[in-house]
Amino acid sequence: MTAFVGRRLAQALLQIWGAITIVFIALRVLPGDPAELILGSQATPEQLAELRAELGLDDPLPAQYISHLQDVVRLDFGDSWRQGVAALDACLERLGPTLVLSAWAMIITVVLGFVAGSYAARHANTAIDHLISVTSLVGQALPPFWIGIMLSLIFARMLQILPSTADGSMASLLLPALTLALPFVGWLGRLVRTGILEEMNQDYVRTAHAKGLSHRVVFYIHVLRNTLVPIVTMLGLLMGYFIANGVIVEVIFAWPGIGSLLVDSITFRDYAVVEAILTVITLCYIVLNLIVDVLYAYLDPRIQLENA
């Protein structure tokens, strides 16, 4: 177990280093002069030269890369020129709302996914099962931002029962969380359905029935619990996905999270903030993946750690 965790940890560190490098390449190596982008086309050559020196853009790339790595390790991404505060602070300030949104999306996914999945499994191959499976397929294929706009059109404009933009209320949380969750409700529902149907054929279920236990007890106490192991671990991946892909949803609903800040910062060339946000999000993503892998191995002793 220790060896597995150690190896997985080393892999995560490699991935974090890779992510930092990808961001560095995108922002510093690709064509485009950050100084000119920040100052605009009216800037004098003196102003440009001054800013380039200040940002360290005159140094050779390897030197820039080393100093960038050192900065990131010290969690120093520089200052946001737009907000005048440390980029990391600007980023962390907006992390809270994103986590709240992701958590609610997760709750909606889990509740609806489990209800739909277990209902479909208990009524396997009936009309309602097919209906659930078709709905889930379509839901997974629909572009998320269109779901968001349609939900906002129906609930905020036509029915006027929910706000379409963030105003700090619980009600304004519902539409963005639903938008984020909907494509995955069907995904989770299908996982739950398959998991339950597979478990139902196991010997221990027949034994439980033979003991005279009621269907209800067999289902909830035995079957559902065993289905949970692989699914619970998948939820960690989903959380990482929600944090990373909430960008579009946050923009649609003007949600004051890290994703809408990212798009603003890219549009305004506030690269210090872009670096901070991408590093924080990727860190969340990689750490969640790490936790999932370790948790999976821990919860299911049948997993061969050496080969994992």
Add this chain to the structure above:
Amino acid sequence: MTAVRTTPGRSGGPAPVLRRLAALPLRAHLAIGTVLVFAVAGLLGPLIKPYDSARTSPPDRLLPPGARLSDGAVAWLGTDQVGQDILAEVLAGMRTSLTVALVTVLVGGSVGLFLGLVAGYFGGWADGIISRVGDIQLAFPSLLLAILLAGVLGPSMVNVIIALAVTRWVIFARVVRGSAIAVRDREFVDSARVMGASHGRILLHYILPSCLPPLLVAATVQVGLTMVAEASLSFLGLGVPSSQASWGSTIAEGRDYLASAWWIAAVPGAALALVVVSIGILGDLLRDTSDPMTEL
């Protein structure tokens, strides 16, 4: 169309192909029909109903679907906030969407095919490097990578394609690597090796054919996903420049007019949803029909 061509019909002529096509379930017919209609519309539509982003017509602003324009024509899908016909905009957007998706998948697929073949067939350090780089990139959320690259490179169709192709090659490389590993030690490859065939010949004639069906399935699915990604980038203002029509940017504009003119955002969104769902069904169908064993 694609579905027919990939189903192994080596022994049969056109007749068995038609029979197989007729035997497909209803949803497959609907999906193939939808994709065909959209492809033809994207190809020919802008010729019949040209779209000019610079043209504005103030008296025709925000007209509902079916309204008559000031020049006497009928706007079947309504008009937008500057008086553009939504139908023309959707057709031009279809062309953008298809072009970006197909070229992205072609570029990403070719790079992925090459690297996947090298990694899967030769193994060793080449596989180590390619697979590690792939792992590292997959640890970076792909949407964020696309946003970052498209934002840094600036709005142009070529840049969108570059940004999206960079996020896709890993998926193709993994698929191809998997199939290459599955066949590289089989008897017929060994016998070719014993006969003295070169690596290039073995790769091209023995390994490549087995990698194509799964690659084609992945490519089909990715065309749909790339269309959504392109629309997402354009929606955020990081996609194609505003002089080119894109479903994403039309939807973004329509968001401000949801209360008064829902059709601006709803119509291109519905078009995107319809074509993406259809491509998804085609992908599933291809996966079901292309049995890799028959290709080995």
